[in-house]
Every structure is written in structure tokens, then in C-alpha cells.
Amino acid sequence: MADAIMPDRVDSPIPAKAGIGLRAEHYREVTDSLPTVGWLEVHSENYFGDGGAPLEYLERAREHYPISLHGVGLSIGSCDPLNQRHLAKLKSLIQIYEPGLVSDHLSWSSVDGSYLNDLLPLPYTEEALRHFAERVQQAQDYLGREILIENPSSYLQYTHSTIPEWDFLDEVARISGCGILLDINNIHVSATNHGYDAQQYLRAIPANKVREMHLAGFTVNRYPEGEILIDTHNAPVADEVWALYNQAVKRLGNLPTLIEWDTDLPPLPVLLNEARRADEIMEKAHALVA
């Protein structure tokens, strides 16, 4: 991998280890203390400014860590034209920071130019599949690189969906040539909310396409009729999700694994501990195989 632009930096590729999200609250502490962790992931859109403090911290972080750019706002599944300004900003970030991985979601978030700031679900139909895969291809062609598509947490299913989410994701990857970012917490959240089997989901995912995994905490919303899990990224990874992750590692092998925590951020050591736990699971699984 040629990292000729900035010789002072560590290499780009993301190692098959745990990483943490770099968030504004931790900018100073991370760039001052340089904690031991495999890599960092940032939300691409937070660095779309024309300069500014976030970019300065990212530059400092990039010297010491491989970086993954994770998008939440490209709105790939939308019927609006792909946002060229958004793509241009992303491309320029890619050129400057040389991320090891670039990702966004199997979802949409804009309609008629209005953005809802949420990862909204697609109907899983043949028509939506062609539309989504085509737009992934467009984005990859423009960016000149592979992107990863992440399975979202979902809270509703459409009456006209005909394809299970895992097959939809597999087909998107096959048609567009993109990779898969498998969010283990999202599998657990969606499987619980819709009453399907998380194991079946995991077994159906093509192992050779998964490049990264995500782990996060959820919130339980209680209603008179029952509980709905919400993917809030505001808590430690739940035990059920660790168990599912353990199985995923055995099936898919060791992969870059992100601890995602975005609201009610804990002190940095708490995040690092979660990352260590993911590393331990990978080391154990690896030892068993060897």
C-alpha cells in the first residue's frame, strides 16, 4: 500500500483488531495520550468543514492510527440524485487522509433535498435492489475505491418487501462489488424487533465479503404491548451481542471491529476496555483455530 503523500504517517490498512470511534469530546485526550488501540473510525460528515478544529485533530490522529471513514449521510437508498457535493467532500477527505476503509449504510435519509438525519429502511424488493446496487456502483466509481455497506437497525418492515435483509445485502455486494460492514448489534436489534433469528442472519452472510464489524449498545423502549430495542450507541455492548460477536468471529475470522459509542460518551478508558474485550475474543478464537 503506497502511503507516499505523508511519509510521517502510519500505514493506511485497518488491522484485524478492535478500534474505537474518535468523537469531539475525546479529541484532545486521544491526540495527547495516543492510547494503545488498533485504529480509529470517524463520521465522515463531521469533517466536511473547510478547515476547522476537527480536521486539525484528525490530521494529528492520522499520523498515529489507521483511520476508517464511516458515513451516515450519503443517503444511498434515496430516490433523490446522489448528492454530488457530499461525494466531492468525501472524495477530498479520502485523498487527504487515505482511510483504510470507507463505509455507509443500507438505508436512505433524504427526500426532495430534505434530510431526516436517520437511517431509514428500504423496502427489500428487486426494484430497490437494482436501485441501491446501481448507486453503490456510482459512488464507488466516483470515489475510485471500494466502499462497505452496513446493515442498519430497523424498527419496521414493509408489506411489499420480498427479500430477506441478509440476501439483499449479499446481492448488493455481488452486483456492485462493495464490501459488507456487519454490525452485530444491529443484527441483534433488528432480529429482536422483528422476531427473526439472529443466527440465521449470521449464517447467511457471505464470509468473503465482510471487511469490518461494528459493536454498540442499545436502549430498550417499553410499550404496553412489549419492548422495542433502539440502536442508540449510548451504552456498553450487551452480553447477547458479545455472544453473537463471538460466533461471528468464529465464522468470519478476525476482522477490524469497531466499538461505536456516540451519545452519553463515557471516559476514554471505558471505550478502550470494550475494545480490549473484542481483541480478547479475537485472540481466543484465533488460538482455537491454530
Next chain:
Amino acid sequence: MQHIRPGRFAPARHFQVYRNNVFESLTNALKAVYPVTERLVGDGFFRYAAASYIPLHRPESGNLHDFGEHFAGFLSGFPPARELVYLPDVARLEWAMHESFHAGVGQPLALTTLSSIPAEEYGNLRFRLQPSARLLASSYPILRIWQVNQPDHAGSPDVNLEEGGVKLLVIRRQEVEMRTLSDGDYSLLSAIDAGSTLAQAARAAMDAQADYDLTGALASQIQLGTLAQVENEKKITGNPVL
């Protein structure tokens, strides 16, 4: 609703989760930009204001940092906030800080650049402010209000509104900073920001403050890095028509 499959819950419940998520995440985005405004009105009032604001000013890009730009203006016309006369200006200050945080830092104007220009051309020079510089004027003591509402503020939380107004420069060097400006400085920098020549800006400053020390003020603003290096030399040399 007919497109939502009844699952473990009725379609309306499934849909409600998304509705809540959208409002919750956009409300949190506003809270992140306007923490002092939130503290002044409390969580319940802030949520109420946000819920009224969001449908009127939905985000127009996938970059959430653009969201919330019109909140101060919205608050000034929000009847439940009418008695909090200073609130829109506090919100304006917080938006200026937010913009400053995300703005680039340009090369500051160097004294040596100025000394390379014949003195008789100074009057026709046009400068620019740093991209991270924002100017604010308020009839209320918004800087004091901001300061006593910081989480680590130890003293009394009371501010006497009779203290009067304040003129401010918000600018980012390492961190975002706020500096109070004299009437003359504020008029000078506002005129420069609006594209006036140095002669015009100086006149505005003198009009605002009879005893204004232009030379001293310019030197200190250059030292603070408020003025940006003009990339194109022609821009600062002479000819007012560019």
C-alpha cells in the same frame, strides 16, 4: 401506514419509533450547538422549541453541522420565549462559536506585508478577516450570561441585565475565543468584513469612537491574527476596483 407490515406491534407503533428517532437526534444536534441556550430555558422548554423549529427548518444536507443556523432568528419570533429578551442573542453567540469551530484558519496578515506597501496607498487597502472570525453586537450582557452558564463556573449565576450590551469578536486560534471590542474596533472590523477600504473603515471607527487610536488598534489586531493574509497581492495594493 398501509405499507408497514404489522409485526410484533401495530404499524403505527413501528412508524412512531422512526418519528421519535428523527426528532430526538435533531433535538440533540441543536443541544450540542446551543448548550447555554438550553441551560437558560431548561430541557422541557428547549425540547418544545426544538419540536417547533425542526419541521420549519429541516436539514438540507447530510452534514449535520449545517443544521440549526436559523435557531436564533426562530427564537426571536417564538412567542413562549418573548420575555427572555436576551435569548436570541445568546443563541446567535453560540452559532458564531459553532461556525468558528468549523472554519479554517487562514494565514494571518504579517506586518512585513504591510511594510512592503507605500504608506500613501494604505487608505485604499482592503483586508479580510480570518475565516473563523465572527462579529456580534448585543444590547444585553451576553458574554457574562454565557460565562456564568458554563458547567465549571463557580461564582454567582446572577447577571444584571442593566449592565448593558457588549460587542464581541469570536475567533479560533487553538480554541474558540471571545474578545470584547470597543465601539471603534467593532466598527472598524465590521467595515473591513463588509469589504470597505481601510480609509472607509477608519472613518467608521472614528464616527463610532471619537478618540479612536487607529494605528494602535490595527497593530494589535494584526498581532492577534484577526486579519487574514490576502492571497492575491493585487487585492491589497491600491486600486479599489478589483
